[in-house]
Amino acid sequence: MSQGRVLLAVSGGIAAYKIPDLIRALKRAGHSVRCALTPAAGRFVTPLTLQTLSGEAVRSELFDPAEEGQIDHVALADWADVVVVAPATAHLLARMAHGLADELVTTLLLATRAPVLVAPAMNVNMWENPATRENCERLRARGVWFVGPESGLLACGWEGEGRMAEPAAIADAVERVLAPPSLRGETLLVTAGGTREPLDAVRALTNRSSGKMGFAVAREAARRGAEVVLVAGPSALETPPGVERVDVETALEMREAVFRALPRAGVVVMTAAVADFRPAQREQHKIKKEDLAEDAGLTLELVRNPDILAEVCRTPGTRTVVGFAAESRDVIEAARRKLRRKGCDLLVANDVSRTDAGFDTDTNAVSFVWPGGDVEELPLLSKAQVAAHLLDRVEKLREERA
Ligand code: CTP
DSSP states (O other): OOOOEEEEEEOSSGGGGGHHHHHHHHHHTTOEEEEEEOTTGGGTSOHHHHHHHHTSOOBOOSSOHHHHHHSOHHHHHHHOSEEEEEEEOHHHHHHHHTTOOOSHHHHHHHHOOSOEEEEEOOOHHHHHSHHHHHHHHHHHHTTOEEOOOEEEEOTTSOEEEEEOOOHHHHHHHHHHHHSOOTTTTOEEEEEESBOOEEOSSSOEEOOOOOSHHHHHHHHHHHHTTOEEEEEEOSOOOOOOTTEEEEEOOSHHHHHHHHHHHGGGOSEEEEOOBOOSEEESSOOSSOOOGGGSOTTOOOOOOEEEOOOHHHHHHHSOSSOEEEEEEEESSSHHHHHHHHHHHHTOSEEEEEETTSSSSSTTOSEEOEEEEOTTSOEEEOOSEEHHHHHHHHHHHHHHHHHHHO
8 A cells, every 4th residue: 555645636516526536535445635625626525524524734825824724725735746626627637727726725736736636527618618727638648647537417407528537536546647757767568549551542451440549558567667659540639748659650661660669678568450451552643443444343452460479479588478369269268379480478368249348448447368378367357447357467587577
């Protein structure tokens, strides 16, 4: 248990009624908690409740001499190991994105050097508004952590995304933020997404991989202090904070990018769904039906792409290499054969026939298949959690070898 100092910044949203539960969860985990309120927060949850549960004086005024006398606002910002903003209203996110310091909470957020975790809560239309989207993107790019929001019935009567994450989920996220930088000094090379193999000027062969699993591994590795090179097939996903991203389109481009980064990588995690074949030739112009006989079909000739993972495994070095296996039947046996064929240190087997796991989902159900034949089956988890389990194993493997 990390036992950190949590500065809980509460803004004025109805979800503030859940903050007493959050304080309880944080205290149970062994953390010290101090609360700071925006001017509107006290209308949704009383300072006295927060004070009683946290066991600390609650601050709500920037320039109140009595409050400043107890602990001044800069000292409070310095005290925190992590600042949690819950609930984070659209207005507060906007003020954060613009670096305003117009009252106590925004001033603390600007003054602190601690990581910041926000738990947004608002009406679904406010959450989806491009202004809020842009503000969140800006904050993410600055390294602000997000937990939620979740989907469901909202206090305003609308249904959709905008509910604050549950206190237990926020407390879990605090643990992740406070975790020690266990991969500092290590460089991870991660491949993600599907490749796109052009057929003519407008068409391509590709697959359904979203890249979410690989991006989650990259995000988690960066959070653990690693330098991360993320070689990504076409994907609209946001680059995780602190990650060096190399965008590629085809398997051949991916291979080139991987081998360029390989000399500095101590750990390689290949989640990409690489196309095994590519069109033998790429037509320079669009293939036109009028150039073919009436009713004629079209036969494509495909040639093999290189197996990047197998080539990496054959490249001499002391790196740890993790492969993924997308299987739709006899998952474990097929994964065992794949592990032997490719020669990696660990293979993560994915059952892509499930609808709640695999391609383009936020959750994944995987098994870790080890070279000795052992299999560890994980329950259905978020891709972020799978990434955390995976890197725990990688760290252990590195320790055992050191
Ligand atoms: N892989 C790779 N290069 C390829 C194909 C796959 O680097 N040309 C990597 C993937 O990133 C993954 C692992 O190999 O880590 C297994 O990928 P998968 O698609 O499951 O297996 P394939 O080797 O393509 O075998 P098959 O499609 O026959 O199951």
